[in-house]
Structure formats: structure tokens, C-alpha cells
Amino acid sequence: MTLGFSWRETIGIIFLGHFLISLAITANAIVGAKYHIPYTIQSRTSFGFFASFVAVFIRMLVGFFWYGINTYNGAICVNAVIIAIWPSFKDVPNGLPESANITTQMMTSYVVYFLITLPFHWIHPRYLKWFFDIKTISMLGNYGTMAVNINDFARYARATRMVYAQILAVPLSFMLMSFMGIIIAGAASDLYGTDIWDPLTIMSYWSGSSGARAAAAFVSLSFVLAQLGANISANCISASNDLNAMFPSYVNLRRGSYIIAFVGAWALTPWNILASASALLNFMDGYIIWLAPITGILLSDYYVVHRQTYDVEDMYIPHGKYRYNKWGTNWRAVVAWLIGSVPLIPGFALRVCLGL
Template sequence: MEKKNEEQIYVQDGDREAGVVLDVPPASFWGRLLQKIELKSNVENGRRSNPDLDPVPPEGRHWTARHYALFWISDNVSVSGFRTASSIMDVGLSWRMALLCVALANLLAGMIVTLNGLVGADYHIPFSIQARASYGYYLSYLMILMRCIVGIFWYGIQTYTGAECVQSMLYALWPSFRNVPNTLPKSANITTQFMTAYVIYFVTMLPFHYVGIHKVKWLFLLKTVATFIVGFGLMGWMISSVGVSNTALFSQGNTVHGSAFRWVFLNSFYSNLGGFTTLMVNAPDYSRYAARRRSTYTTLFAVPFTATLVTFMGVVVAAGSKVKYGQILWDPLQVVDQWTSPGGRAAAFFCALSFYFSQLGLNIAANSLASANDMNAIWPKYINLRRGQFIAAFIGAWVLTPWNILTSAPAFLNFMSGYSIWLSPLCGILVCDYFIVHRQKYDVNELYRFGGIYNYKWGCNWRAFLAFTIAWVPLLPGFIPTVSSGITASSGLTHLYDLGFFYAFGTSILSYAVICYFFPAKETYVETAVYPDDVKSSDDIGDISSEGYADKRSSE
């Protein structure tokens, strides 16, 4: 055998032998050092995966159309769903326009969630693995981290809302709880009473993070049934008590007109879409469990229908509360808190309990599981779905102290509502890469392999980075004034920000498609898609020896 002028290093990775050839002359110290660093990184993490990150095997794909319908219905049937119309009507739209705005926004959201979720249904991979195909191995980490941080922040905020449900239950069970003295200083931004409810909610929520994703789907069934019963019950009770057809809320028309009306409508439309961008991005995290591709199609109908229905319930209850209590109560928990008779307290407890489960399911679906999937991808050797959920829970609920955020940082809430200027182009590039650039043809084996065809140069796909930048940078001048009262923007920049989702999502798709057309990454194109079922076992996915290094070693 002819001796080659190169050094060969072979390493043992578990029970799999992997030989990696260093094509660097021994005299090149820096070249040898860089190669050894890469080799160590490669072997240390193996396939950079774990069972929770691997493609879902056939025996784990048992989510049907019914389960996906319940999953997305449960996301809308919540306390925040009842409150949706309030912010829209506060800026000058009538209740009819508020319902139309919600319906259109959720119809578009359902379409994008379904579209981006198809890669999960086809390849049974999570968002974090999908992102490697379009962004590259290392750039995908930035996108994953961005999504993870947003999820953890929202986890804390939704935990606060869950504590409000517990507080209403305590009011019903123990009326004197309303008079519990506050022993915390005013600077704490939380009372002893609410901290008690907060701790109870957090402790009772923790066991649900230990339950596997396959069993969580039954929580969504319970949540959907219970909250729908309560929602219709509240609406029926309010109608029978006071009648709402002639209330001021229902007779209120639009208070803005002309061009102002159009921009207010678009801004409200954008705000409703903004809350869904996290779910658009990580749709594959749930669609990967689909028994069949078409099982995910129920999302198209479940999302807009339930969002509009729950919003209408909120409008009816709020209209009646003005007549019955002398003030508009958009929060259903504030309504049940008014029930002080013994029978009323029993009803209030069960209503608050249903909303408790509603908030619990929402926080798990939209935040803890999504954040856990993201952390799982970044540190697969140390974090799985269970550990990731517990980490997200403690950081979101306690480290970030959401009571301080909600009490003293309104600018931060505006920031959280505007984060879609980053997540919408992130999602747009994912959709474009799968359907337009790669034409639904990925090699799942290469997605898990460090240094594979989806690594691009230096682990970064500059095409995706450029398209991402083009999509969000022009929106920044309109976004900054929303978080800083001392800065103003021209009306043109403000209006562009009002169109933020459409601009960012559409521009990212168009620019990425054009860039890839003129500068294609041909090494990532495959003639035939390679699905998980085409690979013998999960141990073969991303195996370092898939490039033939082991065979090369034996031949030499």
C-alpha cells in the first residue's frame, strides 16, 4: 500500500469505531490544532443527538387528526383567549371588526403552522434539527437559542396567569383568603396572598413536566372539554342574567375611520399573529409524532375556529359585566370572583379550576416543551425533554421574576409582543428552504452528522443569514419607539412596522429563494429524499462512519 503524506487519527466512540483522516502535514501546527479541536468536538458529542432528538420511530407516531385538533384548540381556549378582543376594541375597533381581525389572523397562523409542520410529519424531526438544513450546523444554534429564550420568558408570564387561576380558587374555597395580610415590602411587586397562589400553582404544575409527550395529549383533551363547558356556561349565564343584545359594548362602532382605521386594523392583525410566531417556528416539535401526514391538516380549521369562538365568548361576558357589575370585566376570573354566595363560590371554584388546566396545557404546549426541545438540541449530551422542561420552569418562573416584569416593565412586554420581527423571518426561511429550495428533499442522515452536507462553510449558511437580515433590519426603527418612549419614528417607518409580520415573513421567503437561485448550495441538494424509515436504526443516523471512514481504515 502506498504510504500517504498525512497523519491519520482514529478514535473510539462508544461501541462504534470512527476513523477521521486529518489531511494536514505534520509540520502545520495550527492546522493540526484546528483539526484536533474539530475531531474532539465531533467525538465528544457523537451524533450530537439523543433519543428525544432522534427521529420519532414508527411505534411513537400515534398522534391522529383528533389529537392535533385538541392540541390547537386547547391553546386558544384559555384565559388569554377571553381577553383577546379587549386590546383590539381599546384601540378603536368595534366588536365585529375585532372578531374579523382575530379570525383572519388565526386563519393565516393556522396555514403557516400547518405548512411548517409538514417537515416534522414527513421526517419526524423537531424544529432544532430542521433548522440545520437551512441555517447550517452552527448558525442554527443562534436561531434555536433565540426561540428558547422567548419561550422561557413567556413561560414565566403564563405562570403568573396560572397563579391568578389558583387565587380565584382560593377565594372560592376560603373567602377570608382575600384578607390575608401582606408581609412583603412594596418593592417586591407581589403580595403574600398572590405569592401563596403562585407557589401552589408552580408546585402542582411541576409533575406534568415529568409526563412524556405521548401522555400529555390527554391533558389537552381534558383542558378542551372542561374549558369549553365553562366558556359556554359563562356566556349562557350572562345572557340569561342581564341580556346583552342591547348593551353599549355591542352597539359600539368603530371610533377610528379612514386611513387611521386601516392602520389600526393592520396593527391589531399583526399583534394577533405575533403571539403565534413561536408556535409557527416550532410546529415540527409536535407534528413529528403524526401517524400520517394528513393528520396535521386539522390545524387549518381548529386554530381559526376556536380562536374566533372564544373571542366571541369574551365579548359577550364583558358586555354583560358592564350591566351587572357596572364595569367591563374582560377577564373571566374577575367575573367569577364576584360570586360570593355559597352556591356561587362552588361554581367559581370549578370555573377557576378549568381555567387552571387551560393555563397549564397552554404553558406546556407553547413554552416548556418547546424550550426543552431547544435546549435538548444545544446540549444533547446533558439535557433531554424532561430535564429541559424543569430547567425552563425554574428559570422562567423564579429567576426571571415575572411579577416584576408585569408590574414595572411595560416596555419589556412591548418587546415580547414585537419579537415576531425576528421569529417570522426565521420561520419564513424554514418554509422556503423546505418547499422551494430543497423541494421537500432532505437527507435525514446528514442532518444529524457533524460536518455533513448541511454544515455549509464554517457551519453557517450565509444565504439564510443574509435573507434573515434583510427581513428584520428595516423593521427595527419602527420597533424601537415601542420600547423606548423617548424615541420617535416617522409615520412611514411606523406603518412598515405595523406590517411587520407580512414584510418579514414575505421578504425572508423571497430574498432567500432569489439568493439560493443565483448562489445555490449544490452540495446540500439530494436527488432522492432519505427518510428515517430508510435508515436501519437510529444508531445509524448521523454515524460518523457513514462517510466510509471505517471502510477506508480497513482498506489501508
């Protein structure tokens, strides 16, 4: 809307974009639902047994970074809950913490949110599917990464037909949420006299009475749950699957989840990333240029090259048919990946350097 589109055009664009990506997600999910294999195993059929580790690492890296960033965003939401309940805890203007400053208040909220997420790493991924649903309707992010590793979830489907619901669930959910967001932002802009698109900023004005603070607390809590669902499903489960595939003798899904949690949320110090590394954030936003070609290769390999037929047993054999050559690499997939990603690097570099 800030680019000049009407609210109707904006909602239409959001619906169309997510409808198109839902087609890719569903088409890839059919593989996982049919053969009950995760992305880490599926990638072997396309890239070769050993070259698949490169494709897995590319997806795992984005999971590490976004886990930390989303954990920090969840901490901001926890901080908003605390401020709404305990006004004296507020020590910054408008009742919201500044990302550039890590105060004792913010670190307390960060620890609280981190501890909230830890128990969920003990739950098996198949029982976290409702968190994925929360992500579908709450996370306003790029779904391109999910098109790559959707089979980390689709593998638990009892029947292949179950994945078709995503074709409409994804675009309709985003369209509904964007419609509500436009109404809320428009009302807040008229009420407070300035354009406000950040819901946490809107809630910073809700401090005039106990009822207003209670509303801010409940709304902030919903954002905490949304961040939790997004982080566990999109980042933690996916990246832990990747770690498990790369180090199967040492890392299971639970151990992988804890590694992701501590490296992503603490070792990478996401508060520093958000405070100063705008180029890194632009890099992570543009990371899709490497993931999208992987999705295309996975789809073409299944539907065109192998004609919707895989040998699951050979996927787990280092010297099976999916080794392709002595290096365990399908050079055709590597070339296709380079053709799909290399031409986009100049524009990507411009975005990172200039912050576009």
C-alpha cells in the same frame, strides 16, 4: 372593539388572522410529520449545522420568559380559586391580588401552581398533545412562535395528513372563544355598570353567595388548567427541546423541562417582571419580528430551495451536506433573516420605549 370595530368585524378579524397563521403553522408542520424531526434539527437544513444554534437560542429565550410569566398568571388563577372557596383568605379589594404586590397569599398560590406543573414534566411530549389542544382554544396569544417550532409536536404525527386539521381548528377555536368572550364581557358591563374585559375581574364580583363563589372556583380552575396546558406545550416542551439540541450530552427533554421550570418560574422572578418591567413585556410581545423571518426561511428552504426533499441522516452529521461551509453557516439564510427583521427594529424600539 375598543378601537371602534363592531362585534361582527372583531370576530371576522380574529378568524382571518388566525386562519392566516394556521396556514404557516400547517405548512411547516408537514416537515415534522413527514420526517419526524423537531424544530432544532429542521433549522440545521436552513441555517447550517452550527448557525442553527443561534435560531434555536432565539426561540429558547422566549420560552424561558413566557414560562415564568404564564406560571405567575396561573398562580393568580389559583389565588382566585382559593379566594372563592375560602373568602377570609381575601385581603385585597374586589377579591383579586394586585400583580405589583407579592403577598404571602400570592406566593402561596404561586408555589401551589408551580408544584402542580412539575409532575407533567415527567410525561413524554407525545402524550401531552391534548394540552396543546387546550392551548388552542384557551390562550389568547400570538401564534407566531408556534409557527416556528410546530415540529416539536408534529414530529409525533402518525401520518402527514393529520396536521391539516389545524387549518380550521385554530381559527374556528379562536373565533368561538372570542364570541363567547364578547357575550360575557357585554353582559358583565351591563350588569356591573363598567366595561370589564378581564374574566378574573368579572369573577371578583361573584362573592354574594356560596353558589356564586362555587361558580368562581370552578371557572378559575378552568383557567388554571388552561395556563397549565399553554405553559407545558408552548413554552416548556419547546424550550427543553432547544436545550437538548444545544447540550445533548447533558440535557434530555426531562432535565430540560426542569431547567426551564426553575429558571423561568424562579430565577427570572416573573412577579418583578409583571410588576415593573413594562418595557420588557413590550419587548416579549414584539419578539415576533425575529421569529417570523425564521418561519419564512424554514418554509422557503423546504418548499423552494430543497423542493420538499431532505436527507435526514445528514441533519445529524456535523460535516454533512447541511454544514454549507467551514463555519457551518448558510450565509444566505442569515442574510434573509437580517433583511426580514432589521427593517422592523425602529418600530419595535418605539413600541418598547413608549409602551405602544
